Amino acid sequence: DAGVIQSPRHEVTEMGQEVTLRCKPISGHNSLFWYRQTMMRGLELLIYFNNNVPIDDSGMPEDRFSAKMPNASFSTLKIQPSEPRDSAVYFCASSLMSSGGPKEETQYFGPGTRLLVL
Amino acid sequence: KQEVTQIPAALSVPEGENLVLNCSFTDSAIYNLQWFRQDPGKGLTSLLLIQSSQREQTSGRLNASLDKSSGRSTLYIAASQPGDSATYLCAVTEYGNKLVFGAGTILRVKS
Numbered sequence: 494d495a496g497v498i499q500s501p502r503h504e505v506t507e508m509g510q511e512v513t514l515r516c517k518p519i520s521g522h523n524s525l526f527w528y529r530q531t532m533m534r535g536l537e538l539l540i541y542f543n544n545n546v547p548i549d550d551s552g553m554p555e556d557r558f559s560a561k562m563p564n565a566s567f568s569t570l571k572i573q574p575s576e577p578r579d580s581a582v583y584f585c586a587s588s589l590m591s592s593g594g595p596k597e598e599t600q601y602f603g604p605g606t607r608l609l610v611l
Numbered sequence: 612k613q614e615v616t617q618i619p620a621a622l623s624v625p626e627g628e629n630l631v632l633n634c635s636f637t638d639s640a641i642y643n644l645q646w647f648r649q650d651p652g653k654g655l656t657s658l659l660l661i662q663s664s665q666r667e668q669t670s671g672r673l674n675a676s677l678d679k680s681s682g683r684s685t686l687y688i689a690a691s692q693p694g695d696s697a698t699y700l701c702a703v704t705e706y707g708n709k710l711v712f713g714a715g716t717i718l719r720v721k722s
Binding site: 497524526535536537538541543548549584586588590599600601602603604605607 | 645647655657702708709712713714715
């Protein structure tokens with residue numbers, strides 16, 4: 494298995510531009526997570542989907558951030574307009590959540606997208 | 612709100628030493644606790660997952676313990692090697708499948 498695939502791996506953009514990050518979860522997984530990692534705040538959960546449905550988006554910083562999962566094999570995280578404080582590494586992770594809940598299922602992380610907003 | 616704290620923030624040891632990384636969490640209502648490894652510029656790799664009903668898990672030279680009632684976990688690494696150098700992250704899974712991470716311990720094993 495190729496693992497969780499993220500693109501692009503690096504993105505440099507100017508303030509005000511739209512940024513779209515992409516993720517392909519592991520085949521067969523039914524849960525997908527978007528995280529942001531910064532030196533100041535560490536790793537934070539932004540949003541997660543179960544069976545393509547957003548379950549908890551309480552971590553999304555503000556309306557400039559949006560995430561979609563149109564099908565089981567693809568998700569996007571969009572920032573519009575981008576700001577310098579959005580600079581961070583964005584990780585996507587996926588897992589297989591059984592009917593019993595998350596007790597036993599680990600999350601598998603992609604390599605991340607390093608975003609720099611100038 | 613769940614808070615996860617890791618001590619120490621950084622650790623440097625000579626090769627061959629046994630070492631312990633510490634993790635504490637404020638809310639014991641968790642599904643499980645996981646230890647991850649992160650190499651520079653890379654994603655996270657799960658090392659060990661301890662269910663809330665378990666006390667410990669072992670994988671090779673790694674042993675993780677969990678004391679849910681006191682909100683503590685330790686990761687024990689035996690006979691450390693330079694290849695163990697990385698950042699180690701502790702995370703608890705809360706209701707709703709949410710992972711809450713600690714800030715990590717940066718480990719350097721010197722050859």
